[in-house]
Amino acid sequence: MKKIALIGSTGSIGVQVLNVVRKNPDKFSIISLAAGKNVGLLYEQAKEFSPKVVCSAVYSEEIGKLSAEYFFGEEAYIDAVVADADMVVVSLVGFSGLKAVLKAVKTGKNVALANKESLVVGGDIVTKLAREKGVAIYPIDSEHSAVWQALDFDFAKPFERIILTASGGAFRDKTFEETENLTAAQALKHPNWNMGAKITIDSATLVNKGFEVIEAKWLFNASFDKIDVIIHRESVIHSMVEYKDGSVVAQLGVPSMELPIQVAISYPERFYSGATRLDLTAIKNLTFEKLDEERFPCFKEIVNAGKAGGAYPAVACGANDTAVAAFLKDRIKYTDIYRGIRGALDAFKGGYDGSYESLKSAHDFAAQYVKTRFGV
Ligand code: NDP
Ligand code: MG
Numbered sequence: 001m002k003k004i005a006l007i008g009s010t011g012s013i014g015v016q017v018l019n020v021v022r023k024n025p026d027k028f029s030i031i032s033l034a035a036g037k038n039v040g041l042l043y044e045q046a047k048e049f050s051p052k053v054v055c056s057a058v059y060s061e062e063i064g065k066l067s068a069e070y071f072f073g074e075e076a077y078i079d080a081v082v083a084d085a086d087m088v089v090v091s092l093v094g095f096s097g098l099k100a101v102l103k104a105v106k107t108g109k110n111v112a113l114a115n116k117e118s119l120v121v122g123g124d125i126v127t128k129l130a131r132e133k134g135v136a137i138y139p140i141d142s143e144h145s146a147v148w149q150a151l152d153f154d155f156a157k158p159f160e161r162i163i164l165t166a167s168g169g170a171f172r173d174k175t176f177e178e179t180e181n182l183t184a185a186q187a188l189k190h191p192n193w194n195m196g197a198k199i200t201i202d203s204a205t206l207v208n209k210g211f212e213v214i215e216a217k218w219l220f221n222a223s224f225d226k227i228d229v230i231i232h233r234e235s236v237i238h239s240m241v242e243y244k245d246g247s248v249v250a251q252l253g254v255p256s257m258e259l260p261i262q263v264a265i266s267y268p269e270r271f272y273s274g275a276t277r278l279d280l281t282a283i284k285n286l287t288f289e290k291l292d293e294e295r296f297p298c299f300k301e302i303v304n305a306g307k308a309g310g311a312y313p314a315v316a317c318g319a320n321d322t323a324v325a326a327f328l329k330d331r332i333k334y335t336d337i338y339r340g341i342r343g344a345l346d347a348f349k350g351g352y353d354g355s356y357e358s359l360k361s362a363h364d365f366a367a368q369y370v371k372t373r374f375g376v
Contacts (some may be wrong), residue, residue, distance in 0.1 A: 003031040003084060004265065005053075005109075007077050007100045008091035010035040010042055012196040013114040013140065013257060018045060020262045022308045028265065034080035034100075039063060055080045078103050087265060090115045091140070093198050094321045095314070095363050101137075102356060105129045112264040114140040116208075116215045120306070121314040121359050123218030128241045137219060138264040144219055145260035146238035146251035153267065155220060161242040162216050165232035165292065167192050169204035172231065176295055182334045184327055192235040192255045207213055210290075210302025216312060217306065224307055229299075229335055231289040236278070249313055254278050274358075278292060298338050304346055310352035311362035312345060318366030319344035326376040340370040 004021065008014045014035070021028040035042040039060035042166035046054045046066055055076040056067045064070050069131035071079040077096075081088055081103045089112045090097050097115030104111050105126060113119070119126060119137075130137055136155075139145050143164045147209045151157045156272045170187050171179050188197060195203070202208035213227050238260075240250040253259050254276045261274050293300045298320075305316040323340035326332045332340070344366035370376070 001026070001030050002265070003086045004028055005032040005034075005085035005088045005104075006030060006091070007034040007055075007088065008036075008093065008097075008115070009033045009045055009081050010038040011091055011093060013261065014089075015041075016258050017091065017261050017265070020047065020258055020265065021049070024266075027269075027271070031085050032080040032082045034077035038291065041190070045166075049142045051094070051151050052084075053080055053082050070336075075099065081107055081109065083107070085109055089113075089140075089265065090118065091115075093196060094099070095317055097122060097359075098126070098356070098359070101126055102129065105135055105137075108133050108135055110136050112138045112140055112154035112261075114261075116141055116211050117317050119218045120211045120214045121317050121363065122356065123194055123214065123313075124309070125354065125356065125359075127218050128222075138267055139215075139219055140257070140264045141212065141215060142255075142257065142260045143239040144215060145263050147216065147220060147241055149251045149263065150241035150249040151220070151241070152163075158234050158244070159220075159222075159241045160226070160244050162220060162222055162227045163240040163242060163248070164209065164212055164216060165228065165235070165237050166206065166209045166229055166240050167203070167233060167235045168231045169206060169208075170200070171204050172233070174295075176297060176335065176338075178309040180333060180335045184330060187327075187334060191233070193257075195257075197328055198321075198324050201327060201337070202320070204334075206291075206296035206299040207294075207302055207320050207337070207341070209246055210299045210306070211317075213303050214306035231291055231292050233287050233289075234283065234285070235303055236283060238287060252278055252280075281298040298341060299342050301338070301345060310350065311359055312348065314362040315344050315348045315366040316341055318363035319370050321363075322367040322370040322376075323374075326370070326374060332374045332376045336374060340373065343373060 030049035034055035036057040055071040059072045087101040091114040098118040101118040235255045319341045343347040
């Protein structure tokens, strides 16, 4: 029985983690749950899974009455990394995931990671610390799960190239100029995946794919020139690995996050999932296109920030977190997300000493830049 600490239990990924746990009561138990403001759902989850510890950003009297130990406050999620957890699943959204991942790794816990922002921003410190502590980061992100599977679950296996697939998001057939006045409601209609609001916007801008390039760099110790991105509209092939001999190994499946979640939390086992099976004969077409970076300028900015390293990815992440939140409230234009990221990166004076604090201050600098520039 694997005891799971779940941080971000009420979100799109968190709920699906609990679906996998619910279907496999003989394999997993929930030792702790952490969420933000949705304390109604968190209360229901706590009643169903009886964790020892529950944490929420806002206080709930109802949760306080449960027999679990209860922590509340903006960073109370840290207390969900409990001593007797076998694995910590981090499905928080945005920069805050980094603190949770660092705490888990510091205390010697293997992490099943959905929160890609933590690797984008802090990949350097997270991977160093993980090596020191001898713990692993198992990817939940579907592309990285695909790569991990194509590597036979061997993070050290030599490869020639990682090929990440991208659906292209909601606006894949529009030029950058045509997206200027598109609304949050339009951007939230992802063609293939049903996900949380922030990542759905990140998929439309391709910030998400830029983040995934950086995530792949850290997870698989790959240089940027060994990571390619291609547009694959159907989201059937979740990503590929090319080997020295020219062989390309791909992972395929229906677009449901329950599968990569199960792969990550059940590793090194595989077991029956009950998931919809892929029917290849029902697929009329599988298409592949080169990524047009002119159409998706955010992608280029994010990858360049990754290449610049230091605190630049934290700046990009901070600007994006704040700009996307403002866009979701219809306070800025869609294309302002790009302007915010670009502007913050240009305005940043550098400064990184390898600490969490310097990443946080770069992130906060960028958030403030976006707030001031757009008056949000
Ligand atoms: P959601 O917005 O749906 O969920 C975010 C979760 O974080 C919620 O449970 C939310 O709680 C919680 N949270 C936010 N702030 C706090 C806080 N201060 N303290 C405790 N909990 C907090 O996001 P997703 O599930 O879509 O995404 C999660 C991560 O996974 C992201 O990094 C995303 O990029 C990545 N990912 C997501 C995929 C998807 O299919 N959704 C696919 C691949 C990666 P509450 O709602 O209660 O406020
Ligand atoms: Mg992904």
